[in-house]
Amino acid sequence: MTRDARLHERATDERTRTIDWAALSHAVTPRALRYRAIDVGVSTDKRRYDPGEPVEITITFRNRLPIPIRIRTDSPNYWYWTVDGLRAASQVPRAVPDRPAAFSFTRRERKRFQRQWHQRMQVSEDEWQPVDPGTYTLAVSLTRSDAAARGLIDHTTIEIVD
């Protein structure tokens, strides 16, 4: 399981390193610079889709600076994606604790994640509805109330055509 592998990697890394440069860098890097360092991006494999065709979404976070960066988030769910403003294409709110956490990047790190949108909206706990053809805005944002003001969001549009 990748999560175990990553936890393990983190553990060994944490065990052998001599100085916590991430913490040091966090302590000395000005806040404004920290936000500006992180580049948030969202893209799709195509512009136009047939109805029912899955939309491949690629979410990228990139640390532009050659120093480790940590960004405080309002939740351990560091980021979320939306379709027309609906989180994870769902009208049903998900229980995610709203305690602060930190999204960490090593120097010049690029994190890339994939999501799929099957052109369905979750309308209730147990129901999803296919969307109609039209234009949709896919966006990604760090989980911060001031994400838009800090530039920690990105969006793209796609078109579903019959």
Added chain:
Amino acid sequence: MSLGRYVGRRLAVTVPVLFGVTALTFSFVHLLPGDAVDAIVGFRAVSPATEAATRAEYHLDQPVWDQYLLWLRDAITLEFGESPVTGRDVSATIGRRLPATLALGGAAWLLALAIGIPAGIVAAVRAGEPADEVGRLAALAGIATPNFWLGLILLFVFSVRLGWFRVLPPDAPLVSLATAKFLVLPTITLGTASAALVMRLLRSSMRRELDATYVTAARAKGLPERTVILKHVLRNAVLPVVTVAGLQLAFLVDGAVVVEGIFSWPGMGRLLVQSVLQRDYPVIQAIVLVIGIAIVLANLLVDIVYAILDPRIRY
């Protein structure tokens, strides 16, 4: 295999090493260029009568093998003769200096454990938190600081500037408040690096053990967290620290040589340096022999303690 048989086998390996240590120490004067007599009397011009007497005393007129056996016999009975430089009895001199070094070394060792073990535990349990970061940086600094420099700084700050620890009255008995107070600075100087090593080692081995399933199992049994850490995790994590105990002793002896000089502490280390500067070979020989044997025996003891602590080792 029982613990007794393990100890027996371990002893069997130790005996040849002990012989090797004595042989190396013995060959010491013979490795010097020129005649061994010259070395023993300190490269002075001496009368033929004295030379003959020295030859007889150190059995230099006999084959090397016999010389070694005779020397060994003398060494076992602690007969190292007189120092040609000071004229004092070597055994008596060492006998006077040894307690001072043991007191300093013992105090530093205790300090190293008293700081290193709790610091290591805290750093491991609070890994990544500020306490851990500070501890880790301090440990790194502790390892990199030359003890003679640290000694000088402490001496300057606390003795010269603050005047807290003044010079030791020369006639103060070893067990006295004055001596204990005087020993504070040398002990800190000597113990710092050891404490740092112990802390680093314990931290990393505790981190490893904390991930083990038996820790979760111990929690699942309903043991209090204290018991889980101090009884289950620590007992396993301390094993690598025990293996360094022998090396720590060697490390402390090395440190004592320097630290005793800085603080004018009348121990074996200072005696060794003085003897080397004066080319007082019989004394050097005796000191090196005592240290070598002490460390061999200490390593034997460490192995036995390790076997008691880790039941897997006996099989």
Added chain:
Amino acid sequence: MSDRQPTTDRGRIRIVGFDEATEQKRDSDASSDAADADGAAADQSIASRAATGIESTTASTSALAQPGRRLENAWRRFRRNRSAMAGLAVLIVMTVLAVFARPITVATAEVTVTLQPFSLAPSDPAAMFVGPPNASPSPAHPFGTDWAGRDQFSRVLVGGRYTLSIGLVAVGLALCVGVPLGAIAGYFGGWIDEAIMRVVDVLYAFPFLVLAIAIVPILEPVPILGSGYWTVVVALAVTGWVGYARLIRGEVLSVREREYVTAARALGVPDRTIIRRHVVPNAIAPVVVQATLNIGTVVLTAAALGFLGLGLEPGSAEWGAMLAQGRSSLLRGDWHVTVFPGLAIFLFVLAINLVGDGINDALEPNRDVDDDRRRMR
């Protein structure tokens, strides 16, 4: 509930239909049945995600894919290690300062060749009374002066030459002795191993510094060792090789049992070639790490020897020796004489430790350096 009979006849249950349905579905997927299309696509994406994991693009992902480029990968890992790079930077700066502190000349009877003409240090480290004695730091003498009025700044810069070169040369010599002996002991085993390892055990019984101190009077009368510099180097090498021999023997013992060594043996490759080509390269990584860390130990020991007044000529601009001279100044209250040489040693040893840890992480990320540290000292 507990009185239920266990199901004993499950061996006779068989499901029919599921597998066939699965096959059918595969077929219909292939013909891109509209009803199943998005389900199938979802599966593909899940499969592809499972295969690639969560992609966190760093330099190592591409590097790891290429085998046989161990050193290059190690260097990449090392470069990403900030503390190690910081340590390396300190070492480089200190080396440059030491080399360019004063001109280096090689003098024969007739000609004097200047190898390095630069002079960063303002004055000759041995020149007395370039300033007032025991002066505090000032613009003219940034590190102050010692009891003889010598410029401390120049002496600290030039003193780096002793420290750096003693560390490198002594460790190099110790490696030249320890690695072959340890490899031979581990590879051949038997009485050769016994003999070498007993010698190692005996030498191990003496603390590093004590042994070095005891050896100094033996080495000093040896004429070719000259000024005392080589006395120190040889004393440190003689005491230092045991650790490497022990370390590499242990590694060789495990490498020896690997298939490629057995295969080479079966092919009749000579032992010497096997040791050189197969065994040592695969066992050397921890030795490299240890050697790096040991430069720190050796430098500390050399400085201790200088501090005790053993080895080098009195008055040498060696950091340890300078500290020893500073002791009497210190007791009079002049702090600056001891601060700067000590700080230099501290910085150097700190940097070496950072680099050593970094090399360890780069070469063998899963090995804990403290484990080896306890095998050495």
Added chain:
Amino acid sequence: MALLEVEDLVVQYYTDDGVVRAVDGLSYEIRAGETVGLVGESGAGKSAASRAVLRLLDGTGEIVGGEIRFRGRDIRELSADDLQAIRGNEIAMVFQDAGAALNPVYTVGEQIAETIRVHEDASDGEARNRTIALLDRVGIPNPAARYADYPHEFSGGMQQRAVIAMALSCDPAVLICDEPTTGLDVTVQAGILELLAELAAKSETAIQLVTHDLGVVAELCDRVLVQYAGEIVERAPVDELYYDPKHPYTVGLLAATPRLDDDRERLPTIPRPAPDLVDPPTGCRFHPRCPYAEDCCASRRPSLVDPVSGRPVDGDPETHVAACLEYTGDLEAGLDYEVQIRDDADSNCRERKQQGEPR
């Protein structure tokens, strides 16, 4: 009131990729003395679910929702002291890797006696005697002598027995066994299963058995919960599950279970890997892998219903329920599989069950 009630349990792990919902709305109950199996592929969140019961989640794992009631008290609300009083005493755990679950530097006896001393006011001698009796009970020969043995002196099977003895030391009301036989030899497995079966039959201890092995479940359990992608998809008394599986996932698992008399060339498997719990499929989570999936499966999440009536779960945990849209009448083609019972004497004797003809 059941002994242990888990209601709407949600366990999450946090990664850079997002929130992993290892357990998503899990509900079940265990009554005194019964044995309940929790079955599913690895990665289905079984271990997370059972570790959550004792609040022993590792890493970033966290219980974010639901209740875990033991004798009516919510375990999530307990103080550290109260929790410790329950762990090992009322609810005990048997770990998958017994060798790793035993501390190598203490004797097996000490590790068992320690549990008794912590929870009960027993003297050292009493704890020792009880430990020896326990070792005897789990079938360790010569228990008085083996008391002082260290874990490495025990074989793998004996270690697992010792771990079971440790879990039984304070007569727990609930025993959670996390893959207790995985990694053991077949013959040793059989011995451990026998021990657990005896325990289930003779003692009042309720057992929650977590496994991926349906064979193990068949031998031990009264009821079975089938977990898929963090959710329960089917719940049934054990015989009903085997002879009359209702959820396609269960059917797939059963089809993939090897048999002694197998004459098939290869085992059928459920196609494609288990879903990533960071981004689970919409609708029925099994639909991307289900051979019977239709359009509606992607847009509607089935709830646990009685397959016959199609009505939601009532209070009785004995009721056979499954979460498939087939049973609410939403599937058009139905589920097409059959369970054959093959008799050794006469392989022609078949009981044929046909499911879900088009309505």
